[in-house]
Amino acid sequence: MTTLFMINDTKQPITLNRKLLIYIPAFNCADYIVGLVDEIPELFWRIADILVIDNCSTDGTVERLQRARAEKRWPASIHLIQPENNLGYSGSQKLAYQIALDSPNIQNVIMLHGDGQYPPELLNQFLPYIESEYGVVYGFRDKTSYPEKEETPRPTYRIIKLLSSFESFVTGHKRKEWHSGFAMYSREFLSKVKLSALTNTYHIDGHIQFVSGELNEKVRAIPIWKRYKNFRELNGLVRITYIFHVLRLMVKFRVFGSGQSVAEDHFITYKYSTLPELAISTDHVRS
Numbered sequence: 146m147t148t149l150f151m152i153n154d155t156k157q158p159i160t161l162n163r164k165l166l167i168y169i170p171a172f173n174c175a176d177y178i179v180g181l182v183d184e185i186p187e188l189f190w191r192i193a194d195i196l197v198i199d200n201c202s203t204d205g206t207v208e209r210l211q212r213a214r215a216e217k218r219w220p221a222s223i224h225l226i227q228p229e230n231n232l233g234y235s236g237s238q239k240l241a242y243q244i245a246l247d248s249p250n251i252q253n254v255i256m257l258h259g260d261g262q263y264p265p266e267l268l269n270q271f272l273p274y275i276e277s278e279y280g281v282v283y284g285f286r287d288k289t290s291y292p293e294k295e296e297t298p299r300p301t302y303r304i305i306k307l308l309s310s311f312e313s314f315v316t317g318h319k320r321k322e323w324h325s326g327f328a329m330y331s332r333e334f335l336s337k338v339k340l341s342a343l344t345n346t347y348h349i350d351g352h353i354q355f356v357s358g359e360l361n362e363k364v365r366a367i368p369i370w371k372r373y374k375n376f377r378e379l380n381g382l383v384r385i386t387y388i389f390h391v392l393r394l395m396v397k398f399r400v401f402g403s404g405q406s407v408a409e410d411h412f413i414t415y416k417y418s419t420l421p422e423l424a425i426s427t428d429h430v431r432s
Contacts, residue, residue, distance in 0.1 A: 159417055182213070282365045324391075
């Protein structure tokens with residue numbers, strides 16, 4: 146069981162009424178965030194709650210969301226979390242999953258990046274697995290299935306494929322990709338994960354994959370494509386640093402285990418509002 150828990154001492158509790166949560170991590174996504182939410186298929190506005198965690202953006206990301214919602218651009222409200230400090234990619238995930246676990250109605254959580262690299266139309270691919278035996282359903286970029294749509298630059302694509310093969314070999318858990326930020330996790334699976342023991346690095350997605358393997362969780366991979374036209378390709382130094390960091394983590398996991406036996410208490414302070422409402426409350430989460 147996770148060691149995280151929520152203490153809600155405010156008059157505006159987070160109320161998630163649907164069985165599915167779409168979580169959108171955002172940091173300086175002002176140019177993309179509204180268009181991304183626009184693209185969410187209409188069905189998901191009826192079956193899912195949508196939660197944006199903004200990591201202290203300085204480019205007007207929140208203001209863009211507030212303005213769009215005030216214009217009644219979307220058919221339902223959006224839940225907005227604004228941490229007091231930037232939690233990073235990893236920390237915002239832990240917070241989102243804890244919120245889901247503290248909301249008894251939520252049965253599955255889908256992560257959709259706020260920068261639009263994962264097209265929202267791909268959300269439809271999760272539909273067959275919402276009520277299934279799979280604890281983890283993740284997307285893997287696949288130029289074979291989507292030769293015209295997959296935009297990952299070829300050098301990065303090859304590196305991801307090679308890294309994923311190596312990680313599968315080292316860990317003993319075969320995965321088509323260890324670097325996908327487009328995934329759906331079931332409540333049952335998340336309830337087994339010690340969230341605060343997950344890595345605080347950008348490779349949290351791979352760590353969750355490793356934990357799923359250690360727990361013998363049923364996992365499903367679905368082919369997807371990524372959009373890269375509006376994004377700058379990683380330079381050589383960044384690639385080398387990322388590869389080194391990933392390899393170090395994988396060896397650490399293999400030698401010392403997933404780290405799930407170790408968890409530290411940590412409080413996160415954040416503001417919560419339901420767009421377009423601007424009323425704000427403060428909650429504390431141990432992570």
